[in-house]
Amino acid sequence: MKYQENEIKQGIKLHLIKTEKFKTNLMAIFLTTELNRQNVTKNALISSLLRRGSKNMPEQEEISKQMEEMYGAGFDCGLDKIGDNQVLKFYIESVNDNYLPNQEENILKQSIEKLLEIAFNPYTQNGGFKEEYLEQEKSNIKQRIEGKIDNKARYAQDRCVEEMYKNKPFGLYKFGYIEDLDKINAQELYEYYKNLIQNCKIDIFISGNIEEKTKKIIEENENIIKLQSRIPKYNIPKLEEKDMLKAENIVTESKEVSQGKLVVGLDILINDEKLKYDTLIYNSILGGSANSKMFQNVREKAHLAYVASSSYLRHKNNIFINCGIEIANYEKALELIKKQIEDMKNGNFTDEDIENSKKGIIATIKAIDDEQDTEIMYCFGQELAKAKVSLEEYIKQIERIEKQDIINIAKNIKINTIYFLKD
Amino acid sequence: MQIIENLKVKEKLYIEKLENGLTVMIIPKPGSEKKYMIWGTNYGSNDNKFIVPGEEEITEVPNGVAHFLEHKLFEQENGSNSLDVLTALGVNANAYTTNDHTAYLFECTDNFYEAMDELMDYVQHPYFTNENVEKEKGIIGQEIRMYDDYPDWRVYLNVMQAMYHENPIKIDITGTIETIEKIDKEILYKCYKTFYNPSNMAIVIAGDFKPEDMLEEVKKRLVDKKTSGEIKRIYPKEEEKIVQKEIEQTLEVSQPLFIIGIKDIRKECALESKNEIVKKHISIEILLNLLLGKSSELYKKLYQEGIIYGSPSLDYEFGKNYAHVIIAGQSKEPKTLYKEFKQKVKELKEKGINEQDFNRMKKMIYGGYVKEYNEVQDIARMFLADYFKGINSFDYLEEIEGINVEYLNQVLNDVFKEDKMVISIVKN
Numbered sequence: 075m076k077y078q079e080n081e082i083k084q085g086i087k088l089h090l091i092k093t094e095k096f097k098t099n100l101m102a103i104f105l106t107t108e109l110n111r112q113n114v115t116k117n118a119l120i121s122s123l124l125r126r127g128s129k130n131m132p133e134q135e136e137i138s139k140q141m142e143e144m145y146g147a148g149f150d151c152g153l154d155k156i157g158d159n160q161v162l163k164f165y166i167e168s169v170n171d172n173y174l175p176n177q178e179e180n181i182l183k184q185s186i187e188k189l190l191e192i193a194f195n196p197y198t199q200n201g202g203f204k205e206e207y208l209e210q211e212k213s214n215i216k217q218r219i220e221g222k223i224d225n226k227a228r229y230a231q232d233r234c235v236e237e238m239y240k241n242k243p244f245g246l247y248k249f250g251y252i253e254d255l256d257k258i259n260a261q262e263l264y265e266y267y268k269n270l271i272q273n274c275k276i277d278i279f280i281s282g283n284i285e286e287k288t289k290k291i292i293e294e295n296e297n298i299i300k301l302q303s304r305i306p307k308y309n310i311p312k313l314e315e316k317d318m319l320k321a322e323n324i325v326t327e328s329k330e331v332s333q334g335k336l337v338v339g340l341d342i343l344i345n346d347e348k349l350k351y352d353t354l355i356y357n358s359i360l361g362g363s364a365n366s367k368m369f370q371n372v373r374e375k376a377h378l379a380y381v382a383s384s385s386y387l388r389h390k391n392n393i394f395i396n397c398g399i400e401i402a403n404y405e406k407a408l409e410l411i412k413k414q415i416e417d418m419k420n421g422n423f424t425d426e427d428i429e430n431s432k433k434g435i436i437a438t439i440k441a442i443d444d445e446q447d448t449e450i451m452y453c454f455g456q457e458l459a460k461a462k463v464s465l466e467e468y469i470k471q472i473e474r475i476e477k478q479d480i481i482n483i484a485k486n487i488k489i490n491t492i493y494f495l496k497d
Numbered sequence: 498m499q500i501i502e503n504l505k506v507k508e509k510l511y512i513e514k515l516e517n518g519l520t521v522m523i524i525p526k527p528g529s530e531k532k533y534m535i536w537g538t539n540y541g542s543n544d545n546k547f548i549v550p551g552e553e554e555i556t557e558v559p560n561g562v563a564h565f566l567e568h569k570l571f572e573q574e575n576g577s578n579s580l581d582v583l584t585a586l587g588v589n590a591n592a593y594t595t596n597d598h599t600a601y602l603f604e605c606t607d608n609f610y611e612a613m614d615e616l617m618d619y620v621q622h623p624y625f626t627n628e629n630v631e632k633e634k635g636i637i638g639q640e641i642r643m644y645d646d647y648p649d650w651r652v653y654l655n656v657m658q659a660m661y662h663e664n665p666i667k668i669d670i671t672g673t674i675e676t677i678e679k680i681d682k683e684i685l686y687k688c689y690k691t692f693y694n695p696s697n698m699a700i701v702i703a704g705d706f707k708p709e710d711m712l713e714e715v716k717k718r719l720v721d722k723k724t725s726g727e728i729k730r731i732y733p734k735e736e737e738k739i740v741q742k743e744i745e746q747t748l749e750v751s752q753p754l755f756i757i758g759i760k761d762i763r764k765e766c767a768l769e770s771k772n773e774i775v776k777k778h779i780s781i782e783i784l785l786n787l788l789l790g791k792s793s794e795l796y797k798k799l800y801q802e803g804i805i806y807g808s809p810s811l812d813y814e815f816g817k818n819y820a821h822v823i824i825a826g827q828s829k830e831p832k833t834l835y836k837e838f839k840q841k842v843k844e845l846k847e848k849g850i851n852e853q854d855f856n857r858m859k860k861m862i863y864g865g866y867v868k869e870y871n872e873v874q875d876i877a878r879m880f881l882a883d884y885f886k887g888i889n890s891f892d893y894l895e896e897i898e899g900i901n902v903e904y905l906n907q908v909l910n911d912v913f914k915e916d917k918m919v920i921s922i923v924k925n
Contacts (some may be wrong), residue, residue: 094873095528097506128690134800138792142857145864169864173506206801214806221827226646330749333642364584374578377635380643398643426585433587433607440606444531445872 077453080289082278084303088292089453091281093443097173097183099282100446103193104454105162106308109155109243115250115267116258118153118215119208120267121162125151126207127197131188140188144181145169149189151322156458157311157389158243167446170283170333182283186291194271194297202260203267211267212258218249224331226495227381230335231394232312234493237325238339243309244390277457279450311389311459316488323491332402335495338395338411341408343486347461349479351390351471357386357393358431359423360414365430367414367423372397375401378407389455393487401496418484425477432472439468498523498708503891506870510880510891511708518696518724520884521715523708524876525869527733531608532704533873536620537600537881539699540692542670543732543817544597549691550726559679561672562595562663562688569685570601570619579619588612594670597816598885604626604874607744609704614810617718623689623798625682634677641671649825650746656756656823656921659744663733666791666819673812694725701881732741732818737762738916745922753924755831757838759822760917761813771887775896778813779883780908781822787850788841789824790858795880804830814884820864822912835920843912850902850909859897866893 076092107117129174131137139145147168154161166189168181197204223229232247280288292298318341342353361368361384372382384395399407418425442465443449456462463471498513511523542564547555570592571579583590588605590612602619603612644650657667671677702711739760769777789795791808798807809826828834869875869890883890 097867098871133797135797136790138790138859142790142792142861143862145867146861147864167868169867173867175505175863210801210803213803217752217806222751224648224750224754224827227643241679308840332645333639364580364590370581373636377632378639380636380640398639400639400642430587434584434589437587437589437606441531441604444529 082293082298083301086276086298086301086303086308087278087457088289089277089279089457090284090288091279091449092284093281094283095444096282096446097170098167098446099170099185100165100167100450101185101189102279102450103164103189105193105271106156106159106277106306106458107270108307108309109158109160109246111243114160114246114248115215115254116263116266117160117243117270118248118250119211119255119258120237120270121151121153122204122211122214123207124164124192125149126211127204127265128191129195129197129234130191132197136172137192140458141159144184145174147181147185147188153248155244155246156455157328158309159458164189172283182288183291186288187295188290190297191294194301196267198264202264205260205381206319208258208260208263212255214253215249216252219247219252220471222247226329226331227335227396227398229329229338230493230495231396233325233327233495234337234339234394234491237491237493238392239325272302273304273307276301277454281425281450282447305443308458310453313344313347313391314320316343316391316490318343318488320490322489325491325493327493327495328497329495331495331497333398334401336397336399336404337493338489339491339493340393340395340415341488341490342391342393342483343488344391344483348471349483350391350482351481352475353388353391353393354386354435355428355431355472355475356418356480357384358435359427359480360384360393360418361395362386363431363434365427367417368395368397368411371414372407372410376406376410378403378410381438383390392490404494404496407446412489415484415487415489417489421477421481426469428475428480432475435472436469439465439472498712501889501891503894505894506867508664508870508876510889511712513581515695515716515719517719517722518694519719520699521712522699522701522880522884524701524706524880525709526703526873526876527705529705530606531604531873532606532702532706533602533604533877534609534613534616534700534702535600535602535877535881536616536700537598537698539597539697539885540599540688541595541597542668543665544692544730545665546731547691548729548731549687550728551715555731556687558684558688559672560668560676562680563599563921564671565633565637565677565680566685566688567592567594567601568633569625569630570623572624573619573899574624575623580616582615583612586612586615590616595882596666596670598882600878600881602877613714614718617715620693621720623686625685627651627682630680630682630685632679637671637677638674638808641669641674644669644671647756648750649884651746651748652756652921652923653825655744655746655923656919657920659741659758659919660758660821661819662736662740664735666816678806690898691728694897695719695722696724696735698726699881699884701877701884702789703877704921730817734797734817735762737764739919741919743920743922745924747755747925749921750923750925752827753831753922754827755825755834756921757824757835758919758921759913761815761820761822761912762818763911765911772892772896774815775888775892776900776904777908777912778815779862779893779897780810780900780905781813781912782811782862783855783905784909784913785822785824787854788860788862789838790799795837799834799837804828804834831920831922839915839918842909842915846909846913850905852902855902855905859900863894866897877897
């Protein structure tokens with residue numbers, strides 16, 4: 075890959091990833107803003123309103139038809155929570171002209187223009203968003219918030235995060251809160267939106283068959299010209315202090331489930347960004363792979379679960395252990411999980427475990443530029459953290475890790491919350 | 498090796514059927530770091546009743562054996578587990594079972610040949626003991642429980658119950674806690690011997706490789722096994738008509754989940770050539786998008802009325818003795834949606850298909866197929882799944898051109914019949 079970064083204006087960056095590996099060009103626009111209780115619902119609403127219509131494509135039907143004409147360009151909007159930020163995401167994936175029956179279409183140019191138009195030039199009426207759209211999207215967001223309970227495993231994970239970050243930005247639900255919806259009106263929301271796009275951090279990514287003129291297409295786009303320079307307001311993900319003395323918070327909740335969902339949220343106290351690499355290996359040995367302690371001991375030896383794993387949330391420095399178990403086996407499973415955490419502290423793992431974990435992680439790093447979206451998210455993560463690490467450097471950082479480094483991480487790990495969803 | 502080139506996506510498929518009956522397919526992907534290998538057998542949860550080659554008696558096994566085998570094949574005689582061995586190599590290994598095939602796979606950047614050693618070793622050397630079979634029942638039991646909590650899986654299984662009288666497509670791939678209890682090592686060995694014969698299997702490899710060399714690598718890892726005779730699979734006779742029009746289940750969900758199913762078992766279907774099936778499949782995709790896709794009138798109406806808030810997924814699924822359309826989504830009023838959908842079908846039949854809409858959908862579907870060729874894992878899995886249906890995946894790119902409005906109208910009338918439609922709902 076050839077990666078090129080251009081600051082179009084202060085606070086607005088264009089990231090070009092030139093690659094010939096794919097049949098498609100993928101473009102993403104990320105609007106990054108501080109995550110807070112006051113605005114979380116508004117941002118969610120905006121994300122869902124913008125796809126309803128733009129100035130030149132006032133109806134969703136029109137947008138869809140245009141996308142279909144462009145050989146099924148895939149257009150999507152999403153929301154993400156990265157560190158203490160809320161990210162409004164806009165994507166368009168379209169076929170590279172080389173694979174079209176008529177190669178003169180210049181679908182990439184059309185895609186760029188369409189996506190910029192949707193994100194920055196919405197359809198308005200009487201100085202606000204269209205009332206009708208707003209009302210429909212309010213019920214849409216309401217449904218998404220209520221839909222939290224539909225996937226019980228996901229729900230348990232979300233609830234554990236909420237418990238760990240009570241009254242803190244990261245504990246907010248990314249789609250916001252039902253009680254906020256009524257208070258939002260079309261004019262105020264539009265004012266808020268205008269303010270948002272003039273102050274948030276804007277990153278535009280394009281991966282694929284990039285030409286000389288691609289950059290120019292963006293720079294000369296009228297929607298980009300309208301945007302001002304800004305000192306973007308967002309939270310750079312940083313290591314935060316964890317309360318290592320606080321007692322474990324034990325939460326049990328009842329829902330209609332046939333299997334219990336156990337989530338254990340861990341805090342990691344580290345004071346150096348570099349230790350995130352060590353934590354990655356720690357997580358891999360604890361529950362990140364089929365060779366991990368969780369998989370081997372909870373699933374394969376004790377047969378307590380089918381899912382027995384852990385995942386590392388690097389922007390917040392937490393590890394979440396996930397297990398689906400018979401409800402009656404709660405105590406047994408929890409005890410076994412705690413034993414795995416203890417064993418890590420006591421260095422009860424082998425050099426082979428470390429080597430194997432390294433191999434697995436390095437393979438993932440090497441594969442980053444084989445997946446368009448993964449590559450974009452990798453670059454974006456670094457952009458947010460203001461830390462550029464090349465894939466080679468990343469691999470080196472993984473290779474340097476030794477057993478003592480992992481034990482050091484293990485000793486700085488503490489259970490924050492034990493969340494159990496049962497019937 | 499036979500080379501099939503597709504000029505549209507500029508990819509080549511190298512294919513060879515070996516003497517022992519194994520089919521090997523290689524798709525070179527120059528410049529890709531990722532390499533992918535998948536070994537599948539034409540054996541899934543639907544294959545519960547069959548005649549072992551050389552025998553005369555019918556063998557019938559409990560539901561869930563194919564999936565159970567998938568779990569157990571990793572176990573090795575020396576006490577190791579191949580999943581661990583593969584993971585230790587830094588490769589991402591997995592396996593899955595569907596209604597009609599089971600597959601073992603890994604994805605990697607390094608250690609490809611070591612991983613290939615392990616994959617080809619374990620798939621060819623089963624090792625089942627009473628103890629390791631018993632142990633697995635606990636794990637699979639939790640897998641079954643996990644699916645019990647997925648409302649989208651429940652609503653899917655239920656729509657099959659409403660459409661099919663006898664066809665095993667209606668049973669759960671994993672089996673149930675009760676059926677897996679009956680599985681023992683003798684059953685596993687018997688099914689393994691029957692269905693894991695090279696003549697019933699195919700390997701697909703995608704990555705930056707020289708196909709001829711790769712074929713040799715495959716050959717040298719094969720144990721000596723002769724082609725078995727034909728496996729007679731016994732599927733119950735399935736009627737054209739549905740079982741029941743509606744099926745409902747209660748589960749804790751925020752809004753009802755629904756699936757509309759349209760059963761497509763007709764006498765004529767059995768006579769269709771593979772190309773006709775591909776053409777029909779593409780046509781159904783086009784029709785579904787015309788009826789309820791993102792740009793359709795109906796979608797717009799339902800969205801504005803708050804009846805749906807996202808576009809339903811639209812699919813056509815088919816295999817041995819089963820075929821159906823699936824429209825799945827979440828809706829405040831699934832029955833209103835269903836009524837409106839049926840009305841739209843009627844209108845479309847009366848008014849006929851608009852040429853302009855049709856051309857736009859054709860472009861969209863074409864683009865969708867091209868996108869499938871981005872990543873090695875998607876390519877390999879697609880070629881394997883299609884192969885077991887007797888289809889070469891490239892055919893989708895080629896057949897699309899030959900579809901016209903007349904053909905589409907015919908498929909609309911043949912497939913979208915009201916008396917073949919059912920609705921499954923899961924709600925509070």
